[in-house]
Amino acid sequence: EPEVTQTPSHQVTQMGQEVILRCVPISNHLYFYWYRQILGQKVEFLVSFYNNEISEKSEIFDDQFSVERPDGSNFTLKIRSTKLEDSAMYFCASRVTANYGYTFGSGTRLTVV
Amino acid sequence: AQTVTQSQPEMSVQEAETVTLSCTYDTSESDYYLFWYKQPPSRQMILVIRQEAYKQQNATENRFSVNFQKAAKSFSLKISDSQLGDAAMYFCAYRSAQGAGNMLTFGGGTRLMVKP
Numbered sequence: 001e002p003e004v005t006q007t008p009s010h011q012v013t014q015m016g017q018e019v020i021l022r023c024v025p026i027s028n029h030l031y032f033y034w035y036r037q038i039l040g041q042k043v044e045f046l047v048s049f050y051n052n053e054i055s056e057k058s059e060i061f062d063d064q065f066s067v068e069r070p071d072g073s074n075f076t077l078k079i080r081s082t083k084l085e086d087s088a089m090y091f092c093a094s095r096v097t098a099n100y101g102y103t104f105g106s107g108t109r110l111t112v113v
Numbered sequence: 114a115q116t117v118t119q120s121q122p123e124m125s126v127q128e129a130e131t132v133t134l135s136c137t138y139d140t141s142e143s144d145y146y147l148f149w150y151k152q153p154p155s156r157q158m159i160l161v162i163r164q165e166a167y168k169q170q171n172a173t174e175n176r177f178s179v180n181f182q183k184a185a186k187s188f189s190l191k192i193s194d195s196q197l198g199d200a201a202m203y204f205c206a207y208r209s210a211q212g213a214g215n216m217l218t219f220g221g222g223t224r225l226m227v228k229p
Contacts, residue, residue: 033217089156104157106156
């Protein structure tokens with residue numbers, strides 16, 4: 001069964017450093033998403049991406065965040081200057097069309113120290 | 114904005130028994146989708162079951178079924194013949210049928226424990 005692949009599975013970074021979280025969505029999917037889950041809290045929407053542009057973003061997704069689909073297969077989330085409160089599990093997801101459910105990746109655990 | 118509420122932070126069930134997890138939501142829309150996701154200790158989000166709001170028939174996937182009450186804005190998950198592998202966090206989620214982004218709005222989750 002096709003999978004959404006996320007790398008790395010765990011990343012530790014120093015506060016103020018830039019991080020890039022990588023995702024390879026399922027190849028025929030058209031819609032791409034990033035969500036995050038702070039430990040013990042609910043899953044929160046960050047951003048959705050369709051047709052090579054952001055279609056929706058939440059209040060969390062401020063100027064420190066950016067997304068890119070540089071080569072038609074990878075989908076990346078960049079955090080420019082990490083803060084302690086960015087520590088969370090980050091999930092990438094993709095779907096084919098509006099009528100289908102999401103497929104989530106296994107997540108990247110980001111720890112900011 | 115839509116909200117999703119799971120009023121049971123934790124539930125416990127005996128192996129082979131049946132358990133029902135509750136979910137309510139608030140929306141002014143008439144067309145939307147509802148989902149239950151399972152999150153085991155590995156923290157991967159796994160789709161359990163989905164329901165389209167325009168369908169009156171409750172969705173079923175093997176041992177998992179839902180009770181969708183559109184007027185009451187209620188979407189509960191029933192797990193029959195519970196197995197040890199069902200132990201996980203379960204999240205209810207809502208998605209609008211409008212617009213291109215269609216983000217998921219999650220409830221706070223219910224931790225299900227299965228006793229042998």
